[in-house]
Amino acid sequence: MLDAEFFRRWMSATADAVDREAGRLTELDSAIGDADHGSNLQRGFAAVAAALEKERPATPGAVLALAGRQLISTVGGASGPLYGTLLRRTGKALGDDSEVTPGKLAAALGAGVDAVAQLGGAKAGDKTMLDALIPAAGALGESLSFGAAREAADEGALATVPLQARKGRASYLGERSIGHQDPGATSSALLIGTLADTAEAGA
Amino acid sequence: MSGGKLVGIVLVSHSASVAASVAELAKGLAGGKETAPVAAAGGTPDGGLGTSSELIAEAARSVDAGAGVAVLVDLGSAVLTVKALLAEGDELPDGARLVDAPFVEGAVAALVTASAGADLDAVEAAAKEAYDYRKA
Numbered sequence: 001m002l003d004a005e006f007f008r009r010w011m012s013a014t015a016d017a018v019d020r021e022a023g024r025l026t027e028l029d030s031a032i033g034d035a036d037h038g039s040n041l042q043r044g045f046a047a048v049a050a051a052l053e054k055e056r057p058a059t060p061g062a063v064l065a066l067a068g069r070q071l072i073s074t075v076g077g078a079s080g081p082l083y084g085t086l087l088r089r090t091g092k093a094l095g096d097d098s099e100v101t102p103g104k105l106a107a108a109l110g111a112g113v114d115a116v117a118q119l120g121g122a123k124a125g126d127k128t129m130l131d132a133l134i135p136a137a138g139a140l141g142e143s144l145s146f147g148a149a150r151e152a153a154d155e156g157a158l159a160t161v162p163l164q165a166r167k168g169r170a171s172y173l174g175e176r177s178i179g180h181q182d183p184g185a186t187s188s189a190l191l192i193g194t195l196a197d198t199a200e201a202g203a
Numbered sequence: 204m205s206g207g208k209l210v211g212i213v214l215v216s217h218s219a220s221v222a223a224s225v226a227e228l229a230k231g232l233a234g235g236k237e238t239a240p241v242a243a244a245g246g247t248p249d250g251g252l253g254t255s256s257e258l259i260a261e262a263a264r265s266v267d268a269g270a271g272v273a274v275l276v277d278l279g280s281a282v283l284t285v286k287a288l289l290a291e292g293d294e295l296p297d298g299a300r301l302v303d304a305p306f307v308e309g310a311v312a313a314l315v316t317a318s319a320g321a322d323l324d325a326v327e328a329a330a331k332e333a334y335d336y337r338k339a
Contacts, residue, residue, distance in 0.1 A: 036253075040253075069291075072256050072284065072287050072288070072291075073255075073256045073257060075280075076247045076251070076253030076254060076255060076280070077253055077254070077279075077280045078279045078280040078283050079280075080254075080256075080280065080283075080284065081280065081283035081284045081286065081287035082283060084287055085287050085290070088291075119283060119286055119287060119290075120283065168279065169279060
């Protein structure tokens with residue numbers, strides 16, 4: 001079972017990972033975006049970590065809802081409302097339980113991913129964060145293995161390289177967006193990777 | 204008409220100066236004396252390029268007279284942030300609505316219509332109509 005403390009550790013591990021990888025994310029974003037993905041997410045997740053430290057929400061759902069809200073209000077770019085919606089909807093789907101099973105998290109994450117698709121109007125293969133999140137949520141739902149979700153997210157992010165972007169700033173580049181890994185799929189793989197790390201580290 | 208109360212207009216851009224200038228332009232072209240309330244929410248709170256949910260919420264509250272608020276946006280995160288705030292439910296005033304319209308032309312049409320005392324549906328329709336005006 002996963003409690004609020006687990007979700008706080010996941011978010012704080014994500015803040016650390018984003019901090020560590022900010023340069024790489026911004027580098028990927030400078031190829032096909034506006035070169036702010038790393039710094040935007042860094043600012044957002046630093047605010048998430050600070051808010052969770054201060055407010056200490058009592059349930060898994062409340063942890064993710066607070067994190068999502070912080071991202072929407074502090075990021076400033078499109079990744080704010082997108083990641084904010086992902087976490088908030090996932091949190092909402094978890095409800096008020098004080099502990100959740102991996103199966104329940106998998107279903108909730110699926111609901112969060114659907115909400116992201118709806119907000120951005122994107123689908124699989126558009127070279128967006130969904131290309132990592134959809135396979136990750138699918139793998140988690142099928143196997144209930146966080147390691148399998150991480151693997152699926154990493155593969156999904158890598159598989160964005162040959163795709164042509166059809167959403168967001170990168171879509172203006174047309175064919176010139178081909179050959180670059182999508183920054184949003186990369187940061188999504190990071191988020192799923194820290195989930196697996198947190199699960200593997202145990203209590 | 205909406206009981207004497209005017210629909211408010213919020214203009215959300217990635218740039219503070221774009222949002223403020225479009226508000227000025229719309230006010231100038233809406234002409235005459237009194238116009239409906241219009242507020243600009245451009246850029247991030249520290250003056251950078253981007254979208255700020257705080258500035259949007261603040262702008263929406265400042266123009267809300269109870270007749271609804273039409274929110275016009277430029278692109279990318281401006282669109283997504285307003286949609287996410289509306290989905291949140293309690294961040295924007297009741298009757299706030301994202302209006303799908305070209306930013307500059309839609310702002311002018313919305314403000315002229317709102318200033319004439321039209322309701323939110325009519326303001327939205329006028330702003331959307333700007334998409335149908337072909338320039339070439």
